[in-house]
Amino acid sequence: MDTTQEVEEILHSIKDGDELARERLIKYYKPYILNVAGNVCKRYISWSDEEASISLLAFNKAIDTYKDDQDRTFTSYAYLIIKRDLVDFFKKENQRHHLSLDVEGGDVISREEYSIGFYEGSERKRDLVDEIMDLNEQLTKYGVVFEELEDYSPKHKKTRQSLLEAATFFVQKEELVKELFVKKKLPISKLVKETSYKYKTLEKHRKYLVTIILIKLHPEWVQLQGFLKPSNEKGGS
Template identity: 30%
Template sequence: MKEERDFIRQVKSAREDMQEADELIRTYMPFIKAETAKFLRRPVTEGQDDELSIAMIAFHEAICGYSPARGGFLKYASMLIGSRLIDYHRKEQRHRKAISLETPLGEEEDKSLGETLSDGKDHSEEMTVREATRKEIEELTAQMKDFGVSLTDVAENCPKQERTLGACRKALNYAKEHPEILEELLRTKRLPGTKLCKGSGVERKTMERHRKYMVALLLIHTNGYEIIRGHIKQVMKGVTER
């Protein structure tokens, strides 16, 4: 526990001092390389693989954006590195695809390759995103288990009415603005319902009825569940736009 506290202090210090941030990156370069190699599914070659630079930037981003409410730092950094590498590959694939599709088929051929294709989908990108999503769901499922909540519970406990979904969004926003709520959830493994209701103005009955859904919703915002969080954001956005 003391080592963990010391490490968190080290991360906070690195956030305010670029020299200490560089030192922390150098210390954890084996971890950064391992995460990059895991993504590439092959050893990393320094000076050749741009992905390693992306991973180092993501690690520094993790230093700047970390708080204990997000869970373990290295787990958070791992998720952030994976997310940024996925983003990088998406952009690279779109760029390569744009170049190849605009290339003429021959000197005397008017049509480009893109005009001859009936299916322009990038299946490798779909597979990458699908694998990353599967990994996030597995990690979230394992974390929720510590709170006595399963994916089935969340599905069954999900609000069916827009008004109730809006109330849950209101409670979520309050928790995001008050990290101590998320920290208490992680520390006690219990939803701080009374504080959430009092602070957000959501009825206690609504909070109790959708307790398991709220636990999952808050957990998603305590770690690097970037893909799942993006999906939730779109769902919540849809509620406010109606």
């Protein structure tokens, strides 16, 4: 599920009746579904909330109704569907914490369509949300969550620079990458042996290093590569 094309292929197979692929796709987008629900409701939504179920159902509906000839990505389409369903739900339930929108659902969608189209920008071939979902999925395998990355992030430019260099060196070494994939653990001691980096520094930023190595190993995450552009290094490898 690394590229938009792959997502579209999966969507096709789902439409052809591959329920396993549907399950996988839903599982993959779960953080996004919750995020959209929270965004629409302007509060944090957990899986025990009714809004989460409605969002999940709306997302499921989006899988079925998404047409790949549309001008928007699947995620932005899913966002529109989830939002419309939630607004309908609020209207029906007449709950307090609904959006302060007096307009009809159709109007909301047209407005959102406009804003999202604007947000996407014409040149963006890939959806950043998909890349972040990808990264999130990958990181989970290595026992890393986004919240804890702040503590592992370098505070100084020099440290960040040397960590980027270490990651660049790492992805070029096949055995190191293999070991990372197999053991799901960063072989820091081997990296230290082959480079001049201090064990202590690498250990301190271990989870951050895993993150940037994973980003570097996925050159198709074009937008995420943009975040790893050092002054003297090009994104990707």
